[in-house]
Amino acid sequence: MNFTPHGKHLIAGDWVAGEKTFPSEPATGPAHDFAVGTPELVDAACEAAEEAFWTYGYSSRAERAKFLNTIADEIEKRAEAIAQIGSQETGLPEARLNSERGRTTGQLRLFATHIEKGDYLDRRHDEALPDRQPLPRPDLKMVQRPIGPVAVFGASNFPLAFSTAGGDTAAALAAGCPVVVKGHSAHPGTGEIVAEAIHAAREACGLPEGVFSLIQGGNREVGAALVQHPRIKAVGFTGSLGGGRALFNLCAARPEPIPFFGELGSVNPMFLLPQAVASRGAEIGKGWAASLTMGAGQFCTNPGIAVVIDSPEADAFINAAKEALGGVGPQTMLTDGIAEAYRKGRDRVAGGTGVRELLATSCDLRNATPYLYETTGENWLANHELGEEVFGPLGLIVRVKDADEMRQIARSLDGQLTCTLHIDAGDTELGQSLMPILERKAGRLLANGFPTGVEVADAMVHGGPYPASTNFGATSVGTLSIRRFLRPVCYQAMPDALLPGDLRG
Numbered sequence: 001m002n003f004t005p006h007g008k009h010l011i012a013g014d015w016v017a018g019e020k021t022f023p024s025e026p027a028t029g030p031a032h033d034f035a036v037g038t039p040e041l042v043d044a045a046c047e048a049a050e051e052a053f054w055t056y057g058y059s060s061r062a063e064r065a066k067f068l069n070t071i072a073d074e075i076e077k078r079a080e081a082i083a084q085i086g087s088q089e090t091g092l093p094e095a096r097l098n099s100e101r102g103r104t105t106g107q108l109r110l111f112a113t114h115i116e117k118g119d120y121l122d123r124r125h126d127e128a129l130p131d132r133q134p135l136p137r138p139d140l141k142m143v144q145r146p147i148g149p150v151a152v153f154g155a156s157n158f159p160l161a162f163s164t165a166g167g168d169t170a171a172a173l174a175a176g177c178p179v180v181v182k183g184h185s186a187h188p189g190t191g192e193i194v195a196e197a198i199h200a201a202r203e204a205c206g207l208p209e210g211v212f213s214l215i216q217g218g219n220r221e222v223g224a225a226l227v228q229h230p231r232i233k234a235v236g237f238t239g240s241l242g243g244g245r246a247l248f249n250l251c252a253a254r255p256e257p258i259p260f261f262g263e264l265g266s267v268n269p270m271f272l273l274p275q276a277v278a279s280r281g282a283e284i285g286k287g288w289a290a291s292l293t294m295g296a297g298q299f300c301t302n303p304g305i306a307v308v309i310d311s312p313e314a315d316a317f318i319n320a321a322k323e324a325l326g327g328v329g330p331q332t333m334l335t336d337g338i339a340e341a342y343r344k345g346r347d348r349v350a351g352g353t354g355v356r357e358l359l360a361t362s363c364d365l366r367n368a369t370p371y372l373y374e375t376t377g378e379n380w381l382a383n384h385e386l387g388e389e390v391f392g393p394l395g396l397i398v399r400v401k402d403a404d405e406m407r408q409i410a411r412s413l414d415g416q417l418t419c420t421l422h423i424d425a426g427d428t429e430l431g432q433s434l435m436p437i438l439e440r441k442a443g444r445l446l447a448n449g450f451p452t453g454v455e456v457a458d459a460m461v462h463g464g465p466y467p468a469s470t471n472f473g474a475t476s477v478g479t480l481s482i483r484r485f486l487r488p489v490c491y492q493a494m495p496d497a498l499l500p501g502d503l504r505g
Helices: 039-056 061-077 079-090 094-117 167-175 188-205 220-228 241-253 274-297 312-326 336-350 377-382 403-412 425-439 479-485
Strands: 009-011 014-016 021-023 033-035 124-126 140-146 150-153 179-182 212-215 234-238 260-263 270-272 305-309 356-359 371-376 394-400 416-422 442-447 486-492
Touching: 009 039, 009 188, 033 188, 039 179, 039 212, 039 220, 061 079, 061 094, 061 167, 061 188, 079 094, 079 188, 094 167, 094 479, 150 167, 150 220, 167 179, 167 234, 167 479, 179 220, 188 212, 220 241, 234 241, 234 479, 241 260, 270 274, 270 403, 274 305, 274 312, 274 394, 274 416, 274 425, 305 312, 305 403, 312 356, 312 371, 312 394, 336 371, 336 394, 371 377, 377 394, 377 403, 394 403, 403 425, 416 425, 425 442, 479 486
Parallel strands: 150 179, 150 234, 179 212, 234 260, 270 305, 270 416, 305 394, 371 394, 416 442
Antiparallel strands: 009 014, 009 212, 021 033, 124 140, 140 486, 356 371
8 A cells, every 4th residue: 555645734624735844864765845834724623623622622532432432443443544644754663653553443442441430530529527526518529620732742652552543632632622733743644544544533523613623843943832822721742851841841831831741861871780790691681681671762761770789690681681782773763853962962971971881883874883981970970961861772781889889879760761680589688779760760760670662551651750750749651641631620519400411310
């Protein structure tokens, strides 16, 4: 199947061209032109979303579940075209795109099932106590209600699961909030065809036009206009710390500040405890290399740091990681800009004081090859920039003197999406001393695994203290993510006829 994008925006049910265009920059295949977004298009989409909210925000859970399931069906109908254009634009293999498509549709169906159960509404009822002294208590009912139109920014590294119909969009639609998506310029054709699927699902379900709009990228003015639009009540974002912080500041500076749910990445440190290293250090080293290079290291959960107590056994771990990384060839990165940023990150780490090179390779253009470096715990603690994320397959080993210095390293960490312990039974006491520290640092703690890959499930937390994310109480993956786009409302002595449908009876 040959899919040729038309390059238009989807604004409240209409495909809209623009005066200016920008070309895509595919890894392979032909480039295509796409209309550049404008503040005027942002305004039209946001006003339509507000109008749609008066209907969609008061729709039943069954209606919204049907919509989510229909979106999943429409995406699957376009599976071949999505794999084709997605692979061309990003350089990701079709197998990865097919897997990510399954995750995206599975997420939509999971959210549909979840909202139909109704538990997420956290319904509460305090019955009236008319005879209570010294004052009676009125009847009180509480339920979670949708907040209004939501802006979603597509992510560069996940053209499906974190983009047009990805987790933020699915969560907002499940909550009852219309969505305006700013597509990512790294994969505009993929965004377009997924928008076609959502558009078809909306028509099939008879929902208002403003429930979903897609505005293609092309300039930063669009993003600024979107987060500052008075109709937008929350923002979902996955991307860089710099870009996310700039949008976060704009949200906070509005006359009506709104929540900005930004997932900004982290270094996802692993702590290798002595008994685990002694018994299976080489195995851990090989596993780390595989996780570090998966998808050219372009995952926000990429475990870029390994902390290990200096010992002969640590050498076995390091040598195994080095050997495994040395066998990994060049991989295509998502964009030329990401590839350039990776090389700059490599140079920053390599040029750091007290950093020793263990594996040097050569990468250029849009390719990435792995690098491995080593430093001491003392040097890590003295150089904060060593803890900054390098987006790509680069690993840094921190050799510490003892358990006390390992705990110092843990305390020095900024907020993380994940922290991992490699631990055996003999390491329990050290692990127990690390856990209170790591709980304060990350949203997900792992034992004897690797964090790359995030399960979409009820118990998943994909978030963490800043700068991993801008809201430590939220997750961008899993059914709990729906709660970001809801707010509690209490109804006092309200007649049943005036209550939301979820509270009647």
